[in-house]
Amino acid sequence: MYLDNAATTRLSRRALAAMLPLMEGEQGNPSSLHSYAREARKALERARGQVAQCIGADEGEIVFTSGGSEGNNYLLRGAIEANRDRGSHVITSAVEHPSVLNTLRALEKQGRIQLTVLPVDGYGRVSVVDLFAALRPDTVLVSVMLANNEVGTLQPISSIGNLCRERGVLFHVDAVQGAGHLPVDVQALRADMLTLSAHKFHGPRGVGAAYVRKGTQVVPLITGGEQEKRRRAGTENVAGAVGMAEALMEQTEDMEQEKERLQSLSEQLIGGILSTVPDCQLTGHRMERLPGVVSFLFEGVSPDELLALLDMQGMAASAGSACTAGSNEPSHVLQAMGLLNGRRCAPLRLSLGRYTKAEEIDRVLDVLPKTVARLRG
Ligand SMILES: *Cc1c(COP(=O)(O)O)cnc(C)c1O
Numbered sequence: 558m559y560l561d562n563a564a565t566t567r568l569s570r571r572a573l574a575a576m577l578p579l580m581e582g583e584q585g586n587p588s589s590l591h592s593y594a595r596e597a598r599k600a601l602e603r604a605r606g607q608v609a610q611c612i613g614a615d616e617g618e619i620v621f622t623s624g625g626s627e628g629n630n631y632l633l634r635g636a637i638e639a640n641r642d643r644g645s646h647v648i649t650s651a652v653e654h655p656s657v658l659n660t661l662r663a664l665e666k667q668g669r670i671q672l673t674v675l676p677v678d679g680y681g682r683v684s685v686v687d688l689f690a691a692l693r694p695d696t697v698l699v700s701v702m703l704a705n706n707e708v709g710t711l712q713p714i715s716s717i718g719n720l721c722r723e724r725g726v727l728f729h730v731d732a733v734q735g736a737g738h739l740p741v742d743v744q745a746l747r748a749d750m751l752t753l754s755a756h757k758f759h760g761p762r763g764v765g766a767a768y769v770r771k772g773t774q775v776v777p778l779i780t781g782g783e784q785e786k787r788r789r790a791g792t793e794n795v796a797g798a799v800g801m802a803e804a805l806m807e808q809t810e811d812m813e814q815e816k817e818r819l820q821s822l823s824e825q826l827i828g829g830i831l832s833t834v835p836d837c838q839l840t841g842h843r844m845e846r847l848p849g850v851v852s853f854l855f856e857g858v859s860p861d862e863l864l865a866l867l868d869m870q871g872m873a874a875s876a877g878s879a880c881t882a883g884s885n886e887p888s889h890v891l892q893a894m895g896l897l898n899g900r901r902c903a904p905l906r907l908s909l910g911r912y913t914k915a916e917e918i919d920r921v922l923d924v925l926p927k928t929v930a931r932l933r934g
Pocket of ligand 1 (some may be wrong): 623624625627702704731732754763897
């Protein structure tokens with residue numbers, strides 16, 4: 558039972574098949590001047606066009622990266638640096654991924670920006686009214702994620718985007734957890750910058766894309782050669798970009814259907830767990846959530862013991878975030894939601910994907926209640 562798709566997903570067969578011809582045999586460097594290079598360049602540019610099309614962008618607005626963390630670093634650091642004359646106040650939310658929150662905190666510590674971190678409600682949602690109140694004449698950038706990776710809550714992105722546009726403030730969206738699972742349209746979301754990562758939607762690990770709206774100034778993070786129109790130096794990961802584009806197209810083609818299937822499996826999990834496990838609460842928003850992510854808090858259970866015991870029974874889940882596993886810090890997301898009041902409790906995130914089967918959900922509903930009861934002794 559693989560229920561950790563929010564941490565990473567299985568590479569789809571279609572993506573793998575698209576990548577294989579670019580990984581075996583002679584391959585050209587897209588910057589070289591021979592036929593191998595031309596083939597590589599063609600494959601890369603086709604992939605760029607496909608990714609752009611899936612999110613309502615132009616191909617000139619897509620920069621391939623090594624993934625979500627690089628994308629967030631590039632867009633945040635690069636936009637802040639390039640737009641210093643517009644102000645140095647930045648607004649984000651308390652539930653962002655560490656690649657956003659820690660990056661902005663580091664810039665704040667260096668005195669490069671002044672940072673406002675918006676609180677969230679008990680469901681993990683940012684309030685547009687709070688954002689309105691936080692905007693200052695020197696606010697240059699707002700960064701809010703599309704969907705939270707620990708609890709699955711969706712943010713009111715287009716309302717935030719509308720407000721930013723009205724006030725002439727740049728708007729960045731970390732869409733890593735939502736893309737490929739929900740429709741992402743940079744026009745409807747009013748995003749100036751947006752981050753994607755392939756391995757969260759059944760593409761390969763180590764490749765992603767940054768969307769930069771035409772006219773938005775962003776200084777490169779990785780300097781060197783002239784690849785990616787001088788926006789990101791380094792020999793391109795052509796196979797990765799092709800795999801990413803193929804996976805995103807595959808997810809986009811049957812998105813409605815897959816969304817409904819995952820929503821129904823999630824509902825089954827929520828209903829089944831809440832009705833069979835005492836002292837357990839659903840975390841995150843009941844409706845405004847990712848179709849395939851459900852998360853809970855179990856009172857009086859140790860998180861590590863719960864995950865270990867589940868793993869022994871063939872169930873791969875997570876306490877909420879792969880990035881903070883192993884550190885004993887409580888989740889900053891659950892903390893911001895006001896759910897951890899010094900109580901001993903175990904967060905559990907079950908994240909579903911394209912390859913999750915209904916039988917697995919039945920197994921979980923059999924294994925989990927027994928395991929929690931056993932741990933409570
Ligand atoms: C996974 C994730 C990232 C980081 O992406 P990587 O490709 O693993 O670096 C960023 N933001 C969110 C919301 C994520 O879920």
